[in-house]
Amino acid sequence: MATIRDVAKRAGVSVATVSRVLNQNGYVNEETEKRVRQAMEELNYKPNEVARALFKKTSKTVGLIVPDITNPFFPELVRAVEDVMNIYDYTVILCNSDEKAEKEREYIEVLKQKYVDGVILTTNQFAPEEVEEWDVPIVVLDRPLHERYPSVVADNYGGARLATRHLYEIGCRRIAHIQGPTHVINAIERFRGYQDEMKALGLGDRQFVIQGNYQLKQAKEAVMDALAKQEIDGIFAGNDAMAVGALKAVQQSGLRVPEDIAIIGYDGIPLTEMTTPELSTVSQPIYEMGAMAARILIKQIERKPLEKLHYQLPVQLVVRQSTSRRGLT
Structure with a gap:
């Protein structure tokens, strides 16, 4: 050689x-x-790219920190970031934090040692002063962190109101919400949207919240427990994985979807089309979000001006069999 x-x-x-x-x-x-x-x-x-990185303190690599790669929402997001970065000859270092703040901090130290040219965060567990110390371009994706950092998110609040209203319009009056992690900003926004829409519909005193932590298994177990205590005819799950868990719980309880309980999720992942019945969902433009975040990071790395700092993309109601009007009154 x-x-x-x-x-x-x-x-x-x-x-x-x-x-x-x-x-x-x-x-x-x-x-x-x-x-x-x-x-x-x-x-x-x-x-020798390692030697060049040490000399130039740059590496043509970027870091992408995700909270849970087993959540079907994140692989599509990662794919979009990788596709755009490849166009510009950047390599993506994927870091899975398992929603653990300490693990995220360890990853940041590793990324700094590798002289990454920028970082995309899908977490809101860092304090702004911590991020400022990294001294690399930052873009926040899916979970806004602080107004000073560019961000790409979906309309979580509006989407939650859309889902809750849809259940009401097909006849549901005892609508439960399966909530995501209480420290995650998009889960908080979806919960707030559910609360405000229930109040607007005159159902403020009928709110019922189930903790699902964005996990399929946990949501299934929590819904099984809730069905034994509470009469429910509609469920808005804070993400699609929890909606699948709710579907399993309802079916295993001997109830029918949608005849007895209608279910709608949030995200728009392909898994929702593979269940029986197929799940209704509020669909986020997942790929577009990831691609946009990557393009913003490239602009920052190349020191090009940004048209604006914050993007909130619209969501779309996708109605499938799990919220069919049949059997609901």
Whole structure:
């Protein structure tokens, strides 16, 4: 394998000159640079990217921290970020934090050591002053952190009101909400949307909240327990994974969906089309969110101006069999 010394010898220049060409650092006249690049091509020389990163304190890599890669929402988000970053020749380092703040901090230290050029966060557990110390471009995706950092989110509050109203319009009056993690901002916004819509519908005193923590199994167990204590005819789950858990719980309790209990989720993941019955959902533009966040990060890295800092994308009600009007009065 050719070394930088071999390239210098073939081109008839010093090692320092080859280094300047590689790192685009310092003046090299056009003719000399042409000889160096020709020598690199003839010798099939591949630069040591680790060494270049140490020298330039840049690496053509970005970090992406997600809270739970087993949640079907996040793989599509990750795919979008990766697709856009690949266009610009950036590599994505994926970090799965399991919703643990300490693990997220450990990942940040690792990313800093690797001289990543930027970070996309899908978490809101960091304090703004912590993030400021990282000294790299930051974009916040799905879960807003602080107004000073660019963000891409969906209309969580409006989507929750849309889901709750839909259940009411098909005849549900005892509508329960399966809530996500109480520290996660989008779960809080969906819960707030549910509360406000229930009040607007004159059902403020009939609110019933089930804790599901964005987990399918936990939601299933919580709904099974709730059905033994409370009469429910509609369920708005804070994400689609919990909606699937609710569906399993209702069916295992000997009840029918939607005839006895109608169910709607939130996210719009493909899994909702694979259940029986198929699940209604509030669909987020997941891929578009990830791609937009990646493009914003690229602009920051290249020090280009941003048209605006914060984007809130609209959501869409997708009605399927789990909220069919049949059997509801």
